[in-house]
Amino acid sequence: MTDSYLNQYVPLLVHMIVAAGLSAILILLSTFVGNRRPTRAKMQAYECGMRPTGDAREPFSVKFYLVAMLFILFDVEAIFFYPWAYVFRDLQVFGFVEMMVYIGILLVGYLYLWKKGALDWNR
Amino acid sequence: MVPSSYYLVLSAVLFGLGVVAFVFKRNIITIFMSIELMLNAVNLAFVTFSQHLGKLNGQVFVFFVIVVAAAEAAVGLAIIILIAKHRQSLNVERVDLLKL
Amino acid sequence: MFPPIQDIYRIAPELVACLFGMLIMVADPFVPRERKGAMGRLGLAGALGALVAVELMSRHAGAAMNGLLVVDSFSVFLHMIIYGAASLVVLASYDYLERENLQQGEFYALLFFATCGMGIMASATELMTVFVGLEISSIASYILACYRRAALKSHESAMKYFLLGSFATAFFLYGVAMVYGATGTTSLVAIRAAAAHATDHHMLLTLGFGMLFVGMAFKIAAAPFQVWTPDVYEGAPTPVTALLASGPKAAAFAVLLRIVFTAFGDASSTWFWIVWISAALTMVVGNFAAVAQSNVKRMLAYSSIAHAGYLLVAVAAAGAAGEESAAGIAAVLFYLVAYALMKVGAFTIVSHLGGSGEQRLEIDDYAGLSTRQPTTAACLALYLLSLLGLPLTAGFLGKVYIFQAALDAKLIWLVVIMAVTTVVGAFYYLRVIWVMYFREAQQDWTPAPVAPGVAAVMFLTAAGILALFFFPGPLMTFAAHSALSLR
Numbered sequence: 039m040t041d042s043y044l045n046q047y048v049p050l051l052v053h054m055i056v057a058a059g060l061s062a063i064l065i066l067l068s069t070f071v072g073n074r075r076p077t078r079a080k081m082q083a084y085e086c087g088m089r090p091t092g093d094a095r096e097p098f099s100v101k102f103y104l105v106a107m108l109f110i111l112f113d114v115e116a117i118f119f120y121p122w123a124y125v126f127r128d129l130q131v132f133g134f135v136e137m138m139v140y141i142g143i144l145l146v147g148y149l150y151l152w153k154k155g156a157l158d159w160n161r
Numbered sequence: 162m163v164p165s166s167y168y169l170v171l172s173a174v175l176f177g178l179g180v181v182a183f184v185f186k187r188n189i190i191t192i193f194m195s196i197e198l199m200l201n202a203v204n205l206a207f208v209t210f211s212q213h214l215g216k217l218n219g220q221v222f223v224f225f226v227i228v229v230a231a232a233e234a235a236v237g238l239a240i241i242i243l244i245a246k247h248r249q250s251l252n253v254e255r256v257d258l259l260k261l
Numbered sequence: 262m263f264p265p266i267q268d269i270y271r272i273a274p275e276l277v278a279c280l281f282g283m284l285i286m287v288a289d290p291f292v293p294r295e296r297k298g299a300m301g302r303l304g305l306a307g308a309l310g311a312l313v314a315v316e317l318m319s320r321h322a323g324a325a326m327n328g329l330l331v332v333d334s335f336s337v338f339l340h341m342i343i344y345g346a347a348s349l350v351v352l353a354s355y356d357y358l359e360r361e362n363l364q365q366g367e368f369y370a371l372l373f374f375a376t377c378g379m380g381i382m383a384s385a386t387e388l389m390t391v392f393v394g395l396e397i398s399s400i401a402s403y404i405l406a407c408y409r410r411a412a413l414k415s416h417e418s419a420m421k422y423f424l425l426g427s428f429a430t431a432f433f434l435y436g437v438a439m440v441y442g443a444t445g446t447t448s449l450v451a452i453r454a455a456a457a458h459a460t461d462h463h464m465l466l467t468l469g470f471g472m473l474f475v476g477m478a479f480k481i482a483a484a485p486f487q488v489w490t491p492d493v494y495e496g497a498p499t500p501v502t503a504l505l506a507s508g509p510k511a512a513a514f515a516v517l518l519r520i521v522f523t524a525f526g527d528a529s530s531t532w533f534w535i536v537w538i539s540a541a542l543t544m545v546v547g548n549f550a551a552v553a554q555s556n557v558k559r560m561l562a563y564s565s566i567a568h569a570g571y572l573l574v575a576v577a578a579a580g581a582a583g584e585e586s587a588a589g590i591a592a593v594l595f596y597l598v599a600y601a602l603m604k605v606g607a608f609t610i611v612s613h614l615g616g617s618g619e620q621r622l623e624i625d626d627y628a629g630l631s632t633r634q635p636t637t638a639a640c641l642a643l644y645l646l647s648l649l650g651l652p653l654t655a656g657f658l659g660k661v662y663i664f665q666a667a668l669d670a671k672l673i674w675l676v677v678i679m680a681v682t683t684v685v686g687a688f689y690y691l692r693v694i695w696v697m698y699f700r701e702a703q704q705d706w707t708p709a710p711v712a713p714g715v716a717a718v719m720f721l722t723a724a725g726i727l728a729l730f731f732f733p734g735p736l737m738t739f740a741a742h743s744a745l746s747l748r
Contacts, residue, residue, distance in 0.1 A: 043163070103242055107235040114231035117224050132263050146283050153290035169442075176435060183428055192424055199431035203438050210442035219441060222389050226434060229396045233427055236403050240419050247413055258414050258496075 104156060115144060168209040175202035189241050189251045193234075200230045264326065271325035271332045271384075273314035274340055275377045281307030282373035289366025297365045301355040304369035308348035311376070315340045328448060330384045333746040338594055338739060339383035339515045346507040346601045347376040349718050353609040354500035356712035360617055361498070363408060371408075372504065375401035379512035386523070388437045388447040388473075391516050395433070395480070398509055399426050405504070406497040412619075418496025425489040426479065433476025439469030440524075449524040456525070467531050473520055474535055480513035481569045484542035491550075494562035499612030499619065502558065506565050506608060507601035514572060514597060518590060521580060522747045533580045540577055541678050543570030548682040551689045556622050557611050560689055561604070564648055567686060568600055574675050575663045579744075581670035588669060590744035592662035595737055599647065599655035599729055606722030607644040610637055613715045614708055621706075624693055629702030637711060638697045640719045647726050649690040650683060655729035662737075 118140065126133055151157065179199035186192050204223045211219025245251055269276070285303055292299060319337040324330070350372065358365050378398025385391040403426065407419030441447050443462035444455035456466055475486060482490040494502045525532055547567030554560040572593055579589025614630070614637070615621055631638040647654035660683070667676045711719070729736060 103238060107238055110231050111235050114228055117228060121221060121224065135263075143283070146287055150286050150290070153287075176431075179431070183424075189420065189424070193427075196424070196427045196431055199428075200434065203431065203434040206435065206438040207441065210438060213442070214445045216445060218447075222437075222441075222447075225389060225393060229393070229400075232400055233396070233423075236400050237423050237427070240403065240407055240416065240423055243407065243410070244416050244420055247416060256417050256420060258417050 101159065108151065108156065112144070112148075165209050165213040168205060172202045172205040172209065175199075175205065187252050187254060189244065189253055189256075192253065193237055193241065197230060197234070200226060267321045267323065268325045270317055270321040271323070271330065273317045274311045274344060275380045277307065277311045277314040278344075278373045278377040278380065281310065282370045282377065285366050285373070286370040289364075289370070292366070300365040300369060301351075301358070304351045304372070305348075305355075307369070307373060308344070308351045311344045311373075312348060315344055324386070325384075328450075329387050329390045330381070331386045332384060334739065334743040335515070335519075335594075335746045336384035338743040339511055339597075340380055342511045342597055342601050343376060343379045343383060343508050346511070346605055347372060347504065349605045349609070349721065350500050350504045350507075352714040353503060353605070353612060353718045354498075355714040357498065357500050357612050360709075361409060361619075363498075368405070368408060371401045371405050374398075375405065375504065376508060379508045382512040383515045385516065386449050386519065388440065388449070388520075392430075392434060392437060394512070395430065395476070395516075398512065399430065402426075402501075402505060402509065405501045406493060408498050408501060409619075412496075414496040415498065416496075418493045421489050422493040422497075429476050429479030429486065432472045432479075436469045436472030436474075436476065439465050439472065443469060449519060452524040466525075470520070470525055470532050471535060474517070474532070474539075477513045477517045477520075478539060481510050481517070481572070482543075482566050483539045483569045483573055484546045484566070485539075487543065487546060487566045487569075490566055491554075491559045491562040494565070495556060495558045495622075499558065499608055499615060502562075503605045503608035503612070506561075506604040510565070510569065511597045511601060514576075514593060517576065518579075518593065518747060521576065522586060522590070533577060536573055536577045536580065537672075537675065540570050540573035540675060543567070543573060544678055544682040545570075548685045552685065554689070555624055557624055557627070557693065558608075558622055560624070560693070561607055561611070564686070564689070565604060567682065568596075568648070570682070571660065571663055571679060572596055572600075574667055574672070574679055577675060578663070578666040578670040578672055581672055582666070585669070586748075587741055587744040588662075589666040590747060591737065591740040592659070592666045594740040594743055595662055595729075595733070596659035598736060599659040599726065602722045602725045602729075603644045603647045603656060606719060606726070607641065607648070609715055609718045609722075610641045610644070613637070613711060616709065624696055625700075625703075626706075627693065627697050628700040630697040630708070633702070633706075634708050634711070637708070637719070640723050642694045642697065643723055643726060645690040645693055649686055653727070653730055655726045655733075658730055658733050 119137075122129075122133065122137055129136075176199050179195045179197075179202060182195035182198070183192055186195060204226055207219045207222050207226070211217065241251070244256060248255065250256075281303070285300060285307070288303070289300060315337065318332055318340065319334075322332050322334075325332060330336075351369065354368065354372075357363075358368055375398045378394045378396070378401065381394030381397065382391055385394055403419055403423045406422050407415055409415035437447060440452060443465040444452050446452055446455060456462075479486040479489075494505065497505065521532060521536075544567055547563050547565075547570055551560050551563035551567065554563060575589050575592040575596065577589075579586040579593070582589055611622070612619075614627065627641075630641075643654065647656035650656045650660040664676060664679070667679070
């Protein structure tokens with residue numbers, strides 16, 4: 039059973055090998071055969087548009103972490119809405135009340151971080 | 162259908178990689194990522210078993226694991242930021258005020 | 262579709278703890294700085310309210326929330342320990358927070374959330390519920406360990422607790438996944454029924470139990486998963502250490518006992534040897550490492566590892582006794598009460614004597630305490646003697662019950678190891694007492710006067726330890742009754 043199942047994927051495997059091989063050949067050919075005349079403009083990250091300033095790897099403010107963490111928390115907590123929405127009709131009023139309690143708890147957390155100034159960017 | 166055992170083996174391999182990375186890595190963030198890898202290996206195992214047994218509850222467990230992992234990540238990153246701010250280093254070997 | 266009103270009563274302590282936690286958390290930013298003392302009073306009210314709720318819960322025995330939780334005398338017993346310890350910690354931390362100039366509101370809120378998680382663990386009859394309870398309590402504890410934000414040691418302890426704690430949780434979860442795969446359920450009773458039939462998944466089930474044990478062994482600080490304990494206990498604020506030493510340990514033992522006796526009762530005998538080896542290792546590591554410590558908090562941390570070993574001996578005894586397991590389980594429960602009293606009391610005094618910034622934590626710093634503060638010295642001596650297990654204290658009876666259970670189960674080697682390591686324990690407990698009573702203080706140091714909250718904790722724990730020795734009857738009857746409800 040396993041063998042016949044995997045056999046279906048042989049064309050895909052061939053395709054992947056051909057694709058990888060072709061791109062490797064093309065890259066190698068252009069490195070060895072082509073001649074290069076680097077100029078200052080060619081060496082820049084973007085040939086047109088904004089002139090790049092500084093390094094991409096410079097440290098950035100901790101504020102971003104705070105906002106990102108808060109975003110992740112509230113984002114992921116919304117995950118429970120999906121199974122809830124799926125069975126909402128079966129649960130009737132109880133499901134509604136229960137979800138209101140859940141949202142209420144989230145709102146308490148929101149109120150807390152609001153009053154604490156976690157959303158205040160300039161603090 | 163790919164047999165369930167393939168997924169279980171993948172899950173075990175991911176979990177093993179997480180354990181190995183946890184033990185050998187020295188950067189706190191990397192260690193933390195290896196824990197996340199282990200949790201995701203567990204999620205894969207849950208989904209596989211759920212599919213294999215024809216029961217849905219395994220997939221609901223995954224929701225709980227994801228949410229708890231997010232909460233853990235928020236607290237963990239806060240602790241890590243605190244450490245980074247006070248020591249200018251994320252190497253666990255330099256966090257050594259308390260002798261192990 | 263609404264759950265019956267009894268279900269609400271059955272989770273009443275958790276509801277009260279959560280509500281007070283949220284109330285304090287939201288109220289805190291609105292209260293002006295000079296009136297922050299109100300937070301402590303609110304915290305105390307919440308702790309007492311939760312204790313009343315435990316009483317309410319105990320009147321409504323039965324399964325709750327579609328069998329996710331159960332209220333039986335076992336869970337009531339554990340709730341008493343957990344919420345009792347949390348209330349004592351609230352009392353003890355009131356003065357500490359002022360002295361260390363820490364924010365008050367969040368501390369009590371987190372303490373309540375952590376306690377709520379432990380309460381869920383104590384009555385959970387389903388592995389995913391255990392996981393959620395475990396994480397509620399753990400995540401709150403990580404933040405509590407970090408609460409002295411100005412102290413590098415506090416960060417370090419939080420980081421170690423967080424990394425190793427999540428690592429152990431991942432193992433626990435993988436164990437849950439394996440058990441789920443082998444039996445198709447995570448309900449403990451259903452696991453037992455399924456395991457009796459499914460003999461071909463024996464391997465998966467045993468592996469699953471091993472992983473579940475790793476997760477729990479971490480929480481109870483059993484070897485070889487104890488390495489985090491001294492560091493976390495030393496770096497965390499001392500009232501938090503008192504909580505970590507008592508509450509999560511009781512909750513994790515509750516989960517371990519439920520998993521072992523409800524789910525794996527007769528399906529696997531391998532677990533017995535896992536527990537046996539871990540018990541022996543834990544006693545040896547804890548006691549011998551404690552001898553080498555000069556810091557009181559670290560010494561008490563190793564002592565709490567050693568006590569996890571004694572408790573595991575009782576678990577192993579209950580397992581080896583087969584049908585007669587009640588004696589061993591009752592011994593665990595009795596010892597957990599005595600242990601919580603001793604540890605909360607001892608850490609409260611350590612927190613009181615530590616002084617501003619927790620500077621005085623070496624054993625030598627306690628020199629001459631018996632003349633400076635005779636009552637404090639006497640109380641600390643009582644806790645230490647009880648930890649050692651000398652007569653007139655609850656620790657003595659607890660150890661007697663464990664010895665008895667282990668001898669009845671014919672675990673001679675464990676008894677021998679326990680006796681030898683207890684004698685080793687005498688060395689480091691008595692050394693502190695000797696320093697307090699017979700060594701002169703080097704410099705003129707007067708400890709701060711005992712705050713009312715600390716005094717209350719000292720009085721309550723000391724009275725409890727003595728009372729349990731002279732009148733162990735009621736508690737032991739309750740413990741034996743609770744042990745029977747596990748079957």
